[in-house]
Amino acid sequence: MMAVLGGCGITGGSDEVTLELVAADYGDTKANSSQNYWNELADAYEADHPDVHIDVTVYSWNDVDRKVREMVEAGEAPDMAQIGAYSDYAAKNLLYRADDVLSIPVQADFVSQLAAAGQVNGVQYGMPFAASTRVLFYNKTLFAEAGLTPPKSWDDLAEAAEALKAEGVKYPYALPLGPEEAPAETMQWMLSGGGGYTDTVGTYAIDSPQNVATFTWLKDELVGKDLTGPVAPGKLNRADAFAAFANGDVGMLNGHPSLMKIASKKGVEYGMVPTPGIDGESQNTLGVTDWMTAFRKNGHQEQIGDFLDFVYSDENVLDFSRQYDLLPVTSSASEVMSAAAEDKDLRPFLDELLSSELYPVGKSTWASVSAEVKKRIGQAVAPGGSPSGLLGELQTTAVRAESGE
Template identity: 75%
Template structure:
């Protein structure tokens, strides 16, 4: 998941008069995630404005949007499906299971050619199962290495470009009394993200070049061996064991000025700015230089076939993915646009320069293997186990081997 998890947990119906309109009217129902962190910037407001504009030009279509917190939205949609009451659309975190069950329209079924061709190629590919696109990218994020400029200046440091430089900088920060020289959140909240960022920087990843799981590859074992010995073993990751440190707590510590370096996404900028922390951002260091790939995360729009409103859903989604609407959403929530046109605007607009470093990373981004129905089980197991690889006496080869076994079994089950 990318974006701040909303604490609101609210559900709101937006737009449309529902079933009370003319008998020829069509009502489209969308279940959407809330990207806001308060009532003031809830996604409810974004959808309300968009729906109002769409319905003004489409009097025979009513659109009802239910907005749920990220804690609830995936489960809510699953409940609807199991009850035989699928929404027409769902804007959530995964699509593979629904595609495997043949519940979804494809992008070809729905979108006009300009809209479909307008998606970032990396994101469009990430939405595919066996070469067919079911997941329509809705929002994206990449990761950069954040560093505390004040702490770096006090220690007379420059941002690292290699793992060795990162470790040396962390050692210097520790000598200056910095609480978390490098914050390594491998706790249960989002361990799969920090893990993937490090795997990519070491030349590996969750899957190989043909999409087969390779979690216990030589490169991956070497990456976690280095983390265990050169960062955690040297006491450069702070007072909380990485396996117990969650991403939200690491971000909060950075905003308090207690962290020298950590991997972050755009929402961390506002958190740090609000607390007056001066920070810089650079690409993730690699073994021998800047990492050749960074981690990207995407959330997805799905369209379900159950209610049969293909034409109306397609027309509405063409409107959702207009340049104006994509830009409005991206700017409101500090996320990256998923279309080429909106990306070009943001790259050149002065108001969007804070997001440009993240936008520049998007063409290099690799995404979770979300097209695999096995990914949910693998991700859950990574969250449980990966922290133990860097504990004193931990065995990266053994733990990554066990995760590979989990992935192989999950893949076999999915294929069966």
């Protein structure tokens, strides 16, 4: 269905309300498009709420954030948007607080790390919608041929990559620092080296000694020794790295749950282990969540809240998570999934979620900082590149954004 852009959202009789939802597509074909999921959900809700109509428009992840931004700038904000960021809208007082729209039991059921990441100055505006974590995937066949066991530390990973290269493996370790999802691979490596985008009090620390050491190691020990494949990391996108893994051309890479299905379809035997860290298994891993937001403009607070309580029921959260190999964002659905035999493949990711760290999405500057990381981080490990110099430039960009320059 096309979105209703009229602004008021009222149709039919005076008691009828149309809620407009813009959402992201998690499918990779028309057959499994998220449009189908939302249409079924809307039909089920409308059957019990004849005075409320749900109009859903689904866009690809390449377009959805931009589409919503354009709608907001045109004064035509949707009632709800399921997108990648929320804090810039919250900073402009465009969003309902989570406790304005959700019932207490629903809001209290969010996984604690995800709920905390949805807060600005201690107030939750971003409602987590879908989550994932990262683990290290490895090709069991290639490892067996090279006589390898899964790595636990950076040194193990480098030694394994050397052995895989000697066996003629095209990408011993795939390092996707291309623009598609560079912030994720970057943060995964930062965390494994004891750093991150921010320090313990939430201040940007992109050029911390730990992060500089991490990217210096990557440049010298992996990229510089030709262990990351024929495509420069700054030009390698995650989707291409996943496809190469599914084709049997990658020995190791960081991956999220969807890679299981991609690899299985191609008959690749894979294993999964926690992310290697500088001195053993990484103490922290990357968690990612996407956000449901509720815009104030059309004033449908009560109807939005009732519909979102329905969206976040266990049945619907589990249905969405299972359709798209994602992790539930509520504790009750997570408990169901952790005990269900049909979800056993997702358990390693569920276990990681409890110790995961998320992007600093509560910062209204994160969207612009993330965009710079996408554009530039690959230069840090390129021949002639300077990890300390490039990370220092990104830090300067972040500090200026924070100060409003």
